[in-house]
Amino acid sequence: MATARLFGKPIADALNAESRATVTGAGPGIPPPSLVSVHRGVDSPFRFYLRRQERAAAAVGLRFRDEALAPGAGPSDLLARLSELDRDPSVHAVLLEHPLPAPFDFYRAVGALRPEKDVDGVGTQNLGRLVAQRPIHAPAVARAALAIARHYGLPVEGERVVVVGRSETVGLPLSLLLAGKAEGIHATVTVAHSRTKDLRAALAGSRTIFSCVGHPGLLTRAVVPEGAHVIDVGLSSVPDPAQPGRSIAVGDADAASLDGWAGSLTPVPGGVGPVTVAELMASCVRAWQLLTAREATEAR
């Protein structure tokens, strides 16, 4: 039997419709959520995400702008600018390009934002709140992986699942969401990674696998248990075999190897990606709700 493909679009569409309804339902005179995306302004993979953010923001009714750091701007300029955005009441949500090359210090920079405005949940305040089971924002890509597992009713609650990859922005936050109480998932979670001696043994017995490595071909039927479900969060760019000189996006799963073996599989592209952008927009809407509720309280 062919392995079912778990597409992200229906989930993203439903989430975007919900976000749009929240924004338009706020009534006249209330400014919509505002997202500012801060980046280095040079040619980086982040540029690709900016266009997607812009399109999604338009679909949901958010104000969006991107801000490039001035050429030659250093860590203290970035810190000063993020502090300004943190104080600016017309800005509800800020994204910062990640990773940032030296001498920039990503965590120091993003630490200038109050956790409500750090909408991708990557600052240490938000990461710590994940551990403490009091999340404000969790990384959108981790939320997206969870949303897919929930939407398609994959076995996770109380089940053994594996997160492959231990990055601080994807693998570890996802493992905390899955294992924790705040999201009601309660999975028994294993985190495997590049230093795992025997990936096959680590995956044995797992019902659902979340792969967040960025290593094409990592997951084949040689390591994935038969019938396990695979949420492919990995994203790599490889040469397009059909069009020399162009590249295509691929995940961690070897789809040909897993077809007819895995229980189901999210495609790349078209799986986690679209849901991630929708989750990011939903976080912006939540930030706007939190911050405007606080303003209203303070004005009383």
Place this chain on the structure above:
Amino acid sequence: MATARLFGKPIADALNAESRATVTGAGPGIPPPSLVSVHRGVDSPFRFYLRRQERAAAAVGLRFRDEALAPGAGPSDLLARLSELDRDPSVHAVLLEHPLPAPFDFYRAVGALRPEKDVDGVGTQNLGRLVAQRPIHAPAVARAALAIARHYGLPVEGERVVVVGRSETVGLPLSLLLAGKAEGIHATVTVAHSRTKDLRAALAGSRTIFSCVGHPGLLTRAVVPEGAHVIDVGLSSVPDPAQPGRSIAVGDADAASLDGWAGSLTPVPGGVGPVTVAELMASCVRAWQLLTAREATEAR
């Protein structure tokens, strides 16, 4: 063959000697590290820890005092006091009783401390820094479990280990230390907990098990794989069968059941406990070093 007992005392003694050498080596005129333990002042299990902290502080050369909240003091009084302690340059380390009953908000209160002074690493800043692989302080009990595994050379690096328990102050921080890069452990970590459907299956294949639940008798040879090593972080108080009316401390492991089955086992008491207090003192010394180094930099 009888299962080896992994005692904490040699590790605690070595760590305390190291801390003491650092403190006494600072030279004349430099005030020693100062730890303030803040608690509700009523009869709580925390009182037991205060006496142990006081003794350990004396052994290492720290100034120690405990502060009870005034009767009737509320969350805002606690917040104000912690903010004062945060600003007080003569205080390097602050502990706050945990958990705190409502209406107190533990995370809000401990958030008044800069991460350097939150020596038990339980505030969201420090927990987030664990996720981000940039720790300042990690919970002493998690560090103690790790120190024991290291001292006795238990199989953890790249190996499959299980943390049983997902509390935000013990289980989750320990799993992050074990799985992460910052401590050089690189274990493949599974977090199991009360909602794990099949504990035996979750423990199968693990070489080292860290149990942090507080559920006496949880770990028996029915669930622990033969030969696995057990670090017993659990701590419960049960009636003493030998002396009616008195109670004794026990861990999560059923020592009688595991004897001759587990590869090794930390006793309770005498295992993780003494190392925890020594790790706490070491964190106070580190806080003092961090804060006095910063003062020296700022004075320049």
